[in-house]
Amino acid sequence: xxxxxxxxxxxxxxxxxxxxxxxxxxxxxxxxxxxxxxxxxxxxxxxxxxxxxxxxxxxxxxxxxxxxxxxxxxxxxxxxxxxxxxxxxxxxxxxxxxxxxxxxxxxxxxxxxxxxxxxxxxxxxxxxxxxxxxxxxxxxxxxxxxxxxxxxxxxxxxxxxxxxxxxxxxxxxxxxxxxxxxxxxxxxxxxxxxxxxxxxxxxxxxxxxxxxxxxxxxxxxxxxxxxxxxxxxxxxxxxxx
Amino acid sequence: xxxxxxxxxxxxxxxxxxxxxxxxxxxxxxxxxxxxxxxxxxxxxxxxxxxxxxxxxxxxxxxxxxxxxxxxxxxxxxxxxxxxxxxxxxxxxxxxxxxxxxxxxxxxxxxxxxxxxxxxxxxxxxxxxxxxxxxxxxxxxxxxxxxxxxxxxxxxxxxxxxxxxxxxxxxxxxxxxxxxxxxxxxxxxxxxxxxxxxxxxxxxxxxxxxxxxxxxxxxxxxxxxxxxxxxxxxxxxxxxxxxxxxxxxxxxxxxxxxxxxxxxxxxxxxxxxxxxxxxxxxxxxxxxxxxxxxxxxxxxxxxxxxxxxxxxxxxxxxxxxxxxxxxxxxxxxxxxxxxxxxxxxxxxxxxxxxxxxxxxxxxxxxxxxxxxxxxxxxxxxxxxxxxxxxxxxx
Numbered sequence: 001x002x003x004x005x006x007x008x009x010x011x012x013x014x015x016x017x018x019x020x021x022x023x024x025x026x027x028x029x030x031x032x033x034x035x036x037x038x039x040x041x042x043x044x045x046x047x048x049x050x051x052x053x054x055x056x057x058x059x060x061x062x063x064x065x066x067x068x069x070x071x072x073x074x075x076x077x078x079x080x081x082x083x084x085x086x087x088x089x090x091x092x093x094x095x096x097x098x099x100x101x102x103x104x105x106x107x108x109x110x111x112x113x114x115x116x117x118x119x120x121x122x123x124x125x126x127x128x129x130x131x132x133x134x135x136x137x138x139x140x141x142x143x144x145x146x147x148x149x150x151x152x153x154x155x156x157x158x159x160x161x162x163x164x165x166x167x168x169x170x171x172x173x174x175x176x177x178x179x180x181x182x183x184x185x186x187x188x189x190x191x192x193x194x195x196x197x198x199x200x201x202x203x204x205x206x207x208x209x210x211x212x213x214x215x216x217x218x219x220x221x222x223x224x225x226x227x228x229x230x231x232x233x234x235x236x237x238x239x240x241x
Numbered sequence: 242x243x244x245x246x247x248x249x250x251x252x253x254x255x256x257x258x259x260x261x262x263x264x265x266x267x268x269x270x271x272x273x274x275x276x277x278x279x280x281x282x283x284x285x286x287x288x289x290x291x292x293x294x295x296x297x298x299x300x301x302x303x304x305x306x307x308x309x310x311x312x313x314x315x316x317x318x319x320x321x322x323x324x325x326x327x328x329x330x331x332x333x334x335x336x337x338x339x340x341x342x343x344x345x346x347x348x349x350x351x352x353x354x355x356x357x358x359x360x361x362x363x364x365x366x367x368x369x370x371x372x373x374x375x376x377x378x379x380x381x382x383x384x385x386x387x388x389x390x391x392x393x394x395x396x397x398x399x400x401x402x403x404x405x406x407x408x409x410x411x412x413x414x415x416x417x418x419x420x421x422x423x424x425x426x427x428x429x430x431x432x433x434x435x436x437x438x439x440x441x442x443x444x445x446x447x448x449x450x451x452x453x454x455x456x457x458x459x460x461x462x463x464x465x466x467x468x469x470x471x472x473x474x475x476x477x478x479x480x481x482x483x484x485x486x487x488x489x490x491x492x493x494x495x496x497x498x499x500x501x502x503x504x505x506x507x508x509x510x511x512x513x514x515x516x517x518x519x520x521x522x523x524x525x526x527x528x529x530x531x532x533x534x535x536x537x538x539x540x541x542x543x544x545x546x547x548x549x550x551x552x553x554x555x556x557x558x559x560x561x562x563x564x565x566x567x568x569x570x571x572x573x574x575x576x577x578x579x580x581x582x583x584x585x586x587x588x589x590x591x592x593x594x595x596x597x598x599x600x601x602x603x604x605x606x607x608x609x610x611x612x613x614x615x616x617x618x619x620x621x622x623x624x625x626x627x628x629x630x631x632x633x634x635x
Contacts, residue, residue, distance in 0.1 A: 078589045079290035079596075088587035090580050103579065103591075112429060118372035119365040136361050139354015141294040142372050148429030150577050150590045153291050154354060157283035170283050171354030226579055229504075230428060241580075 040125035045109075045235060046178055047128070047207040048192070049217050050102060052240035054201035057100040060087060062202065065194030066104075069179065070166040075157060082153035082168075084176045085191055090241070099241055102191070102202075105130055105151040105176035106226060109233030113143035113152065122173075128207070128235050129178045137172040144173060148227050151175050207235060246329035246629035251465045251622050258464075265616040272609010275602040276351035284354065288598045292590055293573045297566075297599035298352040301607030304449065304565045305345030305614060306379070306420055307442055310413040311450020312338040313386065314480075316393075317413075320406025326476070329629040330458065331406075335390040336621045337457055338413070338450070339383060344614030346379060348606055371422045378416045385412045394626070417443045424568065431508035432572030437495045444488040445561060448530070451481045452557035457615075459551065461622050462632060470634030471547050475538075478550030482538025485557055489531040492564070504581055511575055512567060517594070519571040522563050530560015570597055 066085045067073045074081030085104040091097070111130045113122045121137035124130045132143075144152045152175040159168045165181035168174055179189035187193075188204050195202040205214025223237035278286060289296040316334035319327040327334075350356055366373045389405040392398045421442030427433040455477045462469045499509035512523050534553040536543075543549035574595040579585050586592045621627060 077285065079292070080285050081291075083291065083588070083590060086588060086590060088579065088585055088591045091584040091586065093582075093584055103587075114367075115369045116372060116426070117367055118370045118376065119361055120367040121365075136358070136365050137355065138358045138362050140372065141354070142370070142423070144291070144294040145427055145573075146429065148577060149579065150292065154284065154289075154294060156289075156291075157285040169355075171280070173354070227429070227581075229581070 040127035040129065040184075042126035043208065045128040045207040046183060047107070047205065047214060047235035047237065048178075048189075049203045049214055049223055050236065050238050051201045051203075052099050052101050052238060054199040054240075055100055055102065056199050057089065057098075059198050061194040061198040062102050062191035063087060065190045066176070069163070069190035070177070071159075071161055071163040072153070072166075072168065072174075073161075077156075080154075080156035082155065082174060084151075084153065084174070101238060101241070103149055103151065103226075104191070104236065105178070106149055106232070106234035106236040107176075107178060108235070111232065112146040112148065112230075116142045116146040118142065125180075129180055129183075130175075131177055131180065132173055132175065134167060134169050134172050134174075137169075139171040139173065141173060147175075148230055148232070247631070248329075248332065248626035248628065249630050250624055250626055251461065251619075251628075253623075255464060255466075261464075262616070262619065265612045265619065268612035269609050269616060271605045272348075272351070272607075272612065275605030275609065276356070278602050279352070279606070280356060286600060287603050288600045289603075290589070290595065290597070292595040293570060293597040295569055295573065296597065297603035298348050298606045300562065300566045300569050301610050302345045302348040302352070303420065303569060304562055305341050305348065305610055307417060307446045307565070308449035308453050308561075309338045309341035309345060309382075309446075310417045310420075310443075311446035311448065312341055312454050313409060313413050314447060314451050314484075315454055315477075316389070317406060317410040320389075320393075320402050321410045326473070329632065330454075331393055332390065332625075332627045333458060333461070333618075333622070334454060335386050335393065335409075336625070336627055337454055337618055338386055339390075340614040340617035340621070341450075341453065342379065342382060343617055344610040344612075347613055348610035351606055371419060371426050375416075375419045375423065378412075378419045382412055382416050385409050413446075414443060417446045424572070429577065430572060430575075431499070431505040431578060432512075432568075432575055434505070435495065435498065437491065437498060441488070441491040441495055444484070444491045445564065447484040448481065448488045448534075448557050449561045451477065451484055452534075452554040452561070455481065455554040456551070456558070457618055458628075458632075461619075461628060465628075467628065468631055468633040470632060471545055472634040473632055474547050474550045475545050478534075478538045478553050481553055481557060482535045485531050485534045485538075489527065489535075492527070492531070504578075507578075508572075508575055511594075512571055516571060519567055519574070523567050523571070526560045526563040526567065528560075529556050530558075530564055534560075573597075 063085050072082040072084055085102055087100055088103050089098055089100045107128055107130045111124055114124050119136045119138055121133045122143050123133060141154055152173050154173050155168055155170045158170050162168055182189060192202045192204040203214050203217045205212045209215050223239040225234045225237055287296055313334055315327045316331040318324040319331045350359055386409050389409045392401050392405045418439040421439035424433040425436055425438035459469060496509045496513055499505040512519060514520060534557045537549040537553035574597055576592050
């Protein structure tokens with residue numbers, strides 16, 4: 001966090017700005033509304049570097065942590081359960097060489113989900129975090145058709161045990177929020193925190209800050225984006241594939 | 242048909258009228274019940290998943306919306322291209338277009354995760370989204386075709402018919418371009434991501450709309466005991482055969498261009514050769530919806546015969562539904578190429594061919610839309626002078 005303003009004061013101002021558009025669903029439970037940008041600084045671009053050489057193939061630490069943090073642990077129906085982050089294995093056809101990697105919302109600079117969303121419910125904050133405004137998501141799922149990474153989930157049934165910081169709604173679309181509720185307070189996404197206790201394959205930080213942890217890690221060697229042919233400028237990069 | 246046509250509403254008290262009305266109403270009700278169940282229980286009661294996110298309701302909705310645009314063929318032939326023989330059919334052509342669009346949109350809206358937020362879709366627009374543009378294209382179509390109908394039915398505006406017809410003709414070309422582009426703009430999916438989808442959808446619309454028009458015309462005329470000449474029927478069918486050939490041409494082009502590009506070839510091979518049920522459905526549609534209507538419409542053995550013409554239209558519609566199914570579902574069941582050239586394995590979201598089995602509520606909702614369109618046409622024909630009393634060949 002390089003913002004000079006007192007976080008508590010900034011928080012208050014952001015709440016004031018968003019009050020008109022933020023609806024209280026129940027005591028202590030509100031849905032995220034448009035002016036979430038109030039918290040995002042345009043100078044920063046949050047991102048992740050995932051080092052596949054440190055990502056153990058059987059490890060699901062990031063997936064478990066995300067599910068617990070954001071309350072999307074499934075109903076036991078894998079085809080329709082939400083999956084904000086998942087592990088996939090890629091294999092070379094001939095050699096059989098393989099690698100496992102977590103796939104989540106890639107927080108693209110040019111997000112196809114935002115482009116295709118008819119109502120503007122899919123939006124990108126000034127700091128590059130791509131989110132869904134659940135007040136105006138009509139559940140058309142066009143963003144899911146457009147996402148090259150299968151990173152979005154549709155809430156197919158009633159949800160229980162919601163977390164106040166990650167409201168969900170049947171009939172709307174959702175995906176990784178990069179744990180905005182944590183990073184806006186200077187913290188790290190839950191997956192990154194969990195990964196640090198395992199292989200430490202994930203580094204979170206500001207892509208625009210060459211002196212930060214992420215900037216320094218990126219300077220140590222080339223990292224690549226998924227589907228570079230699409231030129232979407234994702235905020236999530238991978239090394240070691 | 243050199244004489245000025247005398248238009249009239251369908252007569253009251255025809256045998257079976259109440260039964261037909263009730264049956265269509267019941268299917269519409271079934272669709273509403275299905276939609277209600279999908280909203281209260283969630284989409285978990287459908288066959289749709291996080292991988293096959295658009296299912297059978299979308300197949301029905303797209304089919305109906307595409308057909309709506311094509312149903313205007315006959316009116317365009319008369320008003321824009323000056324084919325006098327089609328003039329008496331123009332009113333029905335316009336009404337059918339509106340009814341089919343209404344049916345398709347109803348299905349599309351009721352399948353939304355939050356259909357209660359329709360007002361949000363009408364008040365919040367992202368103009369980078371082709372979907373948002375389609376909202377304007379659909380509502381504009383209703384306005385343009387509605388005005389065209391009023392002008393056609395008001396003798397004092399006879400001089401304006403050509404202008405109104407031309408606007409409606411251009412509008413529906415743009416509308417179907419928009420519908421095709423919903424898929425054409427999906428850059429990440431090799432099954433779509435092609436500009437060819439826009440003209441393909443226009444070609445499909447011409448086929449579906451022409452076939453639907455032929456069957457609805459004969460159905461209404463038969464119901465009311467009005468004569469329809471064999472010549473007129475076979476003329477409509479011959480045009481249908483020609484349009485089916487155009488649609489096949491664009492379908493061939495769609496897959497051949499995909500085969501040529503290595504990044505998309507796998508997807509084309511899936512549909513053409515390796516896709517199991519989807520391959521079967523694809524070639525089935527080529528035969529049923531393409532070749533058969535062409536043969537039935539054009540083979541000298543069937544010339545001037547009404548039965549083959551009706552069969553051609555019915556097969557074109559069945560084949561058309563199958564083709565939309567292959568495009569919509571067959572395009573989604575293929576794995577996303579996260580790493581082109583590498584095999585991706587994982588849970589249900591990655592690798593392999595995704596399973597999809599449409600559920601009863603999905604069929605209920607889709608058929609409800611079809612019934613709504615038919616009910617709309619039937620009611621319009623009952624209360625408005627849409628059809629001439631005579632469509633005999635003399």
